[in-house]
Amino acid sequence: MKKGLPPQYEARANIIKAMGHPARLFIIEELNRGERCVNDLTGMIGSDVSTVSKHLSVLKNAGLVHDEKRGTSIYYSLCCPCILDFINCVETVLRTGAEKQMDIARCCGIGAKSN
Amino acid sequence: MKKGLPPQYEARANIIKAMGHPARLFIIEELNRGERCVNDLTGMIGSDVSTVSKHLSVLKNAGLVHDEKRGTSIYYSLCCPCILDFINCVETVLRTGAEKQMDIARCCGIGAKSN
DNA sequence: TTGCTATTTTGCTAATTAGCCAAATATCAA
DNA sequence: TTGATATTTGGCTAATTAGCAAAATAGCAA
Numbered sequence: 001m002k003k004g005l006p007p008q009y010e011a012r013a014n015i016i017k018a019m020g021h022p023a024r025l026f027i028i029e030e031l032n033r034g035e036r037c038v039n040d041l042t043g044m045i046g047s048d049v050s051t052v053s054k055h056l057s058v059l060k061n062a063g064l065v066h067d068e069k070r071g072t073s074i075y076y077s078l079c080c081p082c083i084l085d086f087i088n089c090v091e092t093v094l095r096t097g098a099e100k101q102m103d104i105a106r107c108c109g110i111g112a113k114s115n
Numbered sequence: 116m117k118k119g120l121p122p123q124y125e126a127r128a129n130i131i132k133a134m135g136h137p138a139r140l141f142i143i144e145e146l147n148r149g150e151r152c153v154n155d156l157t158g159m160i161g162s163d164v165s166t167v168s169k170h171l172s173v174l175k176n177a178g179l180v181h182d183e184k185r186g187t188s189i190y191y192s193l194c195c196p197c198i199l200d201f202i203n204c205v206e207t208v209l210r211t212g213a214e215k216q217m218d219i220a221r222c223c224g225i226g227a228k229s230n
Numbered sequence: 231t232t233g234c235t236a237t238t239t240t241g242c243t244a245a246t247t248a249g250c251c252a253a254a255t256a257t258c259a260a
Numbered sequence: 261t262t263g264a265t266a267t268t269t270g271g272c273t274a275a276t277t278a279g280c281a282a283a284a285t286a287g288c289a290a
Contacts, residue, residue, distance in 0.1 A: 004159070004160055004161030004162075005137050005138065005141055005160065005161070008209075009137035009138075009140050009141050010137045011209055012137075012140055012202065012205045012206070012209070013134075013135050013136050013137045013139075013140055015205050015208050015209065016131060016134050016135040016140070016205060017132070017135035017136075019128075019131050019135075020128050020131040020132035020134075020135045021128050021132075022120050022124035022125045022127075022128045023120065023124070024128075025124050025127055025128055025131070026120055026124050044119070045119060045120065046119030046120070047119075062208070063208050063209070063211060063212030063215075064208060079208065079211055079212075080204060080207050080208045080211060082204040082207060083201075083204055083208070085200070085201075085204065086198075086200075086201040086204060087127065089195060089197040089198055089200065089201060090127045090130050090131060091127070092195050092197060093130050093177070093178050093179060093194065093195045093198070094123075094126055094127070094130065094178070096178060096194055096195060097178030097194075100178075
């Protein structure tokens with residue numbers, strides 16, 4: 001990948017990479033509400049069950065979720081709910097970007113319609 | 116990608132994806148110290164200057180950094196320093212995972228050497 | 231203008247990732 | 261045992277990404 005950076009940058013990037021997917025962000029939010037099994041999530045996401053299972057295994061390998069088998073199902077839950085705080089910051093980035101777009105529109109004289 | 120999820124999951128994932136690379140995490144931390152130009156960062160990272168420039172453009176497209184041209188250089192700076200808080204949470208995930216590994220080692224009777 | 235420095239863009243290859251389907255595995259009940 | 265349900269794994273293709281080197285662009289000074 002590269003040569004000069006200390007290894008902890010790669011370890012951190014692996015965790016962040018695991019979060020960088022729409023379906024996995026959805027899963028993280030949903031698991032914040034409570035534990036869920038693959039079957040629950042599959043219905044909500046609308047992908048093949050094998051795809052959802054793989055998403056969960058990505059999150060598990062990254063150490064973000066934990067699984068517990070009970071009966072015939074496997075229940076997933078969040079290891080570190082603090083990652084939810086981060087979503088708020090991501091929203092801030094999105095809002096900041098949107099405001100910048102509006103400033104550009106304003107200064108170019110493009111009257112952005114308010115509706 | 117998928118069909119059923121609301122579009123904000125994709126918007127958020129794009130921002131997180133931009134952070135999910137060792138060199139870009141390094142850049143984010145470095146920009147938290149102060150503004151830097153491509154040339155500064157290239158020396159620290161040890162990749163080709165064109166590669167570093169592309170990393171910066173990924174961060175810029177995601178709305179994470181801002182650039183300002185002054186003289187012959189372009190100075191990059193962080194848009195939302197709150198993303199640095201997230202790194203702390205990522206470290207928590209890493210520590211939690213490490214502790215779990217140690218628990219497994221303990222319960223299997225593998226005496227993990229303390230050095 | 232030419233030359234020098236800083237940066238981005240293009241072109242290319244190698245590696246990774248996402249997604250589906252089908253097959254395999256596991257658990258429970260009859 | 262068979263059958264039903266829940267989940268994972270393997271195989272495959274398409275799409276994305278990272279990286280370097282070379283070429284292009286931009287600003288400044290002589």
